[in-house]
Amino acid sequence: MADLAVEAEGLVKWFDKIRAVDGIGLRVPAGSIHGVLGPNGAGKTTTLRLLLGILDPEVGWRRILGEDKPMRAAPRIGYLPEERGLYPSMTPREAIAFLGALRGLPLAEGRRRATALLEEAGLGAAAAKPIRTLSKGMAQTVQLLGTIVHKPRLLVLDEPFSGLDAINQQRLEGLIRAQVADGATVLFSTHVIAHAERLCERITVIAKGGVRFDGTVAAARDRLPSRVQLRTRQTDGPWRRALPADATARDRDWSFALPADGIEPVLEALIAGDAGIETLAIERPSLHEAFVELVGEPVPQEAEVAA
Amino acid sequence: MNRLLAAAWVIARRDYVATVFSRIFILFLATPLFPVLFGAMFGAIGANQDHSAPHRPVVALIADAPATRALAEAHDRLLARLGDDVLPDLAPMPPMPDDAARALLRQRGRHYVAVLGGSLAAPRFLLSSRAPDGTEEGVSLLVDTARAATALGQAAPKPVDLGHRTVRAGADDEPSAGDRVGLASGAQTGLFVLLVMLAGMSLSTFIEEKSNKVIEVLAAAVPVDAIFLGKLISMLAITLTFVAVWGAIVGIGLVAVKPAMLAHLPVPAVGWPAFCVLVVAYFVGNYLLLGAVFLGIGSQAGSPREIQVMALPVTMFQLLLYGLAAAGTGHPDGWVAWAAAIFPWSSPLAMLARAAELPAIWPHLLALAWQTLWLVVALRFAAGLFRSAVLKTGDTRPWWKRGFAAQ
Numbered sequence: 228m229a230d231l232a233v234e235a236e237g238l239v240k241w242f243d244k245i246r247a248v249d250g251i252g253l254r255v256p257a258g259s260i261h262g263v264l265g266p267n268g269a270g271k272t273t274t275l276r277l278l279l280g281i282l283d284p285e286v287g288w289r290r291i292l293g294e295d296k297p298m299r300a301a302p303r304i305g306y307l308p309e310e311r312g313l314y315p316s317m318t319p320r321e322a323i324a325f326l327g328a329l330r331g332l333p334l335a336e337g338r339r340r341a342t343a344l345l346e347e348a349g350l351g352a353a354a355a356k357p358i359r360t361l362s363k364g365m366a367q368t369v370q371l372l373g374t375i376v377h378k379p380r381l382l383v384l385d386e387p388f389s390g391l392d393a394i395n396q397q398r399l400e401g402l403i404r405a406q407v408a409d410g411a412t413v414l415f416s417t418h419v420i421a422h423a424e425r426l427c428e429r430i431t432v433i434a435k436g437g438v439r440f441d442g443t444v445a446a447a448r449d450r451l452p453s454r455v456q457l458r459t460r461q462t463d464g465p466w467r468r469a470l471p472a473d474a475t476a477r478d479r480d481w482s483f484a485l486p487a488d489g490i491e492p493v494l495e496a497l498i499a500g501d502a503g504i505e506t507l508a509i510e511r512p513s514l515h516e517a518f519v520e521l522v523g524e525p526v527p528q529e530a531e532v533a534a
Numbered sequence: 535m536n537r538l539l540a541a542a543w544v545i546a547r548r549d550y551v552a553t554v555f556s557r558i559f560i561l562f563l564a565t566p567l568f569p570v571l572f573g574a575m576f577g578a579i580g581a582n583q584d585h586s587a588p589h590r591p592v593v594a595l596i597a598d599a600p601a602t603r604a605l606a607e608a609h610d611r612l613l614a615r616l617g618d619d620v621l622p623d624l625a626p627m628p629p630m631p632d633d634a635a636r637a638l639l640r641q642r643g644r645h646y647v648a649v650l651g652g653s654l655a656a657p658r659f660l661l662s663s664r665a666p667d668g669t670e671e672g673v674s675l676l677v678d679t680a681r682a683a684t685a686l687g688q689a690a691p692k693p694v695d696l697g698h699r700t701v702r703a704g705a706d707d708e709p710s711a712g713d714r715v716g717l718a719s720g721a722q723t724g725l726f727v728l729l730v731m732l733a734g735m736s737l738s739t740f741i742e743e744k745s746n747k748v749i750e751v752l753a754a755a756v757p758v759d760a761i762f763l764g765k766l767i768s769m770l771a772i773t774l775t776f777v778a779v780w781g782a783i784v785g786i787g788l789v790a791v792k793p794a795m796l797a798h799l800p801v802p803a804v805g806w807p808a809f810c811v812l813v814v815a816y817f818v819g820n821y822l823l824l825g826a827v828f829l830g831i832g833s834q835a836g837s838p839r840e841i842q843v844m845a846l847p848v849t850m851f852q853l854l855l856y857g858l859a860a861a862g863t864g865h866p867d868g869w870v871a872w873a874a875a876i877f878p879w880s881s882p883l884a885m886l887a888r889a890a891e892l893p894a895i896w897p898h899l900l901a902l903a904w905q906t907l908w909l910v911v912a913l914r915f916a917a918g919l920f921r922s923a924v925l926k927t928g929d930t931r932p933w934w935k936r937g938f939a940a941q
Contacts, residue, residue: 276754279754280754281750281753281754298756298757301754301756304754306751306754308747308751308754310747312746312747312749313746314548314552314746314748315746316552316556325544326751328544329541329545329751329752329755329756330755331537
């Protein structure tokens with residue numbers, strides 16, 4: 228089990244009379260990118276806070292980087308909270324060094340690394356200005372740099388993409404991949420499926436405080452049958468009996484789940500009935516569709532517009 | 535433990551730098567100047583009024599030239615020995631009839647309180663009803679002196695210069711119990727005033743992190759105990775900076791301007807060096823004890839408005855502690871003094887009074903240990919309260935509702 232960066236079992240957390248987290252378990256192999264997906268209010272943030280030791284669970288246990296008490300692993304963890312927080316009067320350089328110092332990095336070393344990190348991120352000119360004068364996106368970048376300045380082995384990012392424009396989202400994806408290439412483990416939560424689909428090897432889908440799915444992205448998609456998209460020349464005929472009962476029709480476009488015995492019997496009936504096949508496509512379901520199926524309610528697919 | 539202290543140090547350093555190296559701190563540092571400025575302003579107004587009003591009574595002098603000269607010389611000599619305020623001024627006048635002299639006393643404007651006429655041998659004296667007490671006695675001494683000088687002429691002896699040797703007030707230099715109670719009350723009050731001015735700050739120190747959401751980053755990276763300890767240390771350091779600056783200014787000022795004031799203080803029972811150490815120790819102790827409580831209360835507040843509402847009860851609480859400690863001051867071995875010394879939050883004030891009154895040192899070591907113990911308890915309690923009420927961690931259900939499943 229030594230190769231698990233995060234391990235949790237049966238976590239339960241009450242807020243007053245509500246069970247915000249209800250028996251969630253999680254296993255994140257070291258060196259992987261793991262996504263925690265779920266609709267708003269599913270318990271993602273509470274789960275991350277439980278894992279980090281900001282909250283203690285009423286029931287269940289967790290082990291972070293081999294430590295039963297997450298606070299002991301704190302110097303090796305980087306955490307970007309959903310609600311970003313920096314002291315507005317501090318300069319980016321000082322803020323990054325301060326965040327590093329909280330995790331045990333000597334202040335002088337933190338300042339030196341901060342200067343280099345800011346330079347790399349194209350914020351060299353802003354390094355000595357108070358954070359309150361920076362744009363929101365810049366401040367967010369500063370906080371992210373403060374999260375990685377002490378070279379953590381585990382990065383926990385809560386909704387890291389929210390509030391970023393497309394360019395910065397791309398940059399963040401690059402940064403996450405670079406951290407993993409250096410041997411770190413990344414655990415992040417999101418309600419935007421596209422990021423998880425691009426980045427993650429494994430995902431955990433959470434809804435209403437419980438785990439709905441845990442596994443690879445491919446396995447999540449495999450839970451749904453492929454969809455068949457068909458366009459015929461004829462609108463009606465005896466061949467229609469060969470289509471599954473739940474097929475939806477719009478004019479001459481048909482859509483239905485791939486039958487268990489394959490597409491061939493349907494094709495034979497269509498050819499025999501002279502339906503006239505214009506287009507035919509068998510599509511794997513997207514993670515988005517799998518997610519909706521798992522969670523039982525729709526979520527927005529498009530990337531969040533910068534707030 | 536090391537990690538706790540290191541984390542507390544990181545937080546304390548941030549808070550201290552952010553506070554002390556800000557422009558607003560200069561205002562904070564300058565606050566004690568306001569009463570001084572007000573004092574100077576009202577003083578100036580008072581002095582102004584003094585100038586506009588006639589302040590020294592004047593005696594009109596109607597006499598021939600030799601008598602006038604003799605009286606003026608006597609006047610100068612007496613003032614040189616006795617000070618400016620003991621005799622009325624003299625205003626030589628041309629001879630005038632009695633009626634005119636009476637009119638002089640009734641006249642508004644110049645403050646004539648008497649008219650001295652006639653000769654040195656047979657003076658005539660008119661006294662106004664509004665003349666201050668002692669005017670007649672003063673003028674008669676003046677006439678006596680002038681007469682003596684005139685009678686003796688060149689034979690008058692020169693004014694004597696006695697010189698002097700100072701003798702200390704006796705073998706019994708030990709200050710009286712009453713003097714020491716005065717010192718005890720004074721030290722207590724001084725400490726209390728400082729604490730009322732400075733301890734309340736810790737109420738609002740958590741609002742910053744709560745409003746800018748940094749609290750989440752702090753709570754994820756370091757134990758809550760370390761956050762509280764760090765905040766407390768920074769508040770203490772800021773306060774000590776303030777006290778050091780003003781202590782130095784007032785201290786140097788006293789030594790330079792009125793060293794006599796220091797020399798006349800009664801020696802405290804434990805001696806000056808020990809007393810000075812104890813003043814600092816008890817100030818730090820009391821500040822930390824109050825600060826821990828205020829930090830805990832303040833960390834529960836959600837907004838600056840709630841902090842404002844809490845300020846009054848908190849000041850009342852401090853007044854109560856001061857009252858308890860002050861009630862025991864006269865009788866350091868009475869039950870009130872003991873109660874005040876044992877209750878941790880009034881203990882520093884009560885023990886400081888004891889240091890002025892009784893010579894034993896060991897009760898102070900015991901008291902400091904006792905206060906430290908309670909400081910740890912208060913800090914842990916405040917951090918625990920913060921964790922359960924604000925971070926909502928730990929079992930927030932009341933204990934009687936917790937099931938066995940949660941254990």
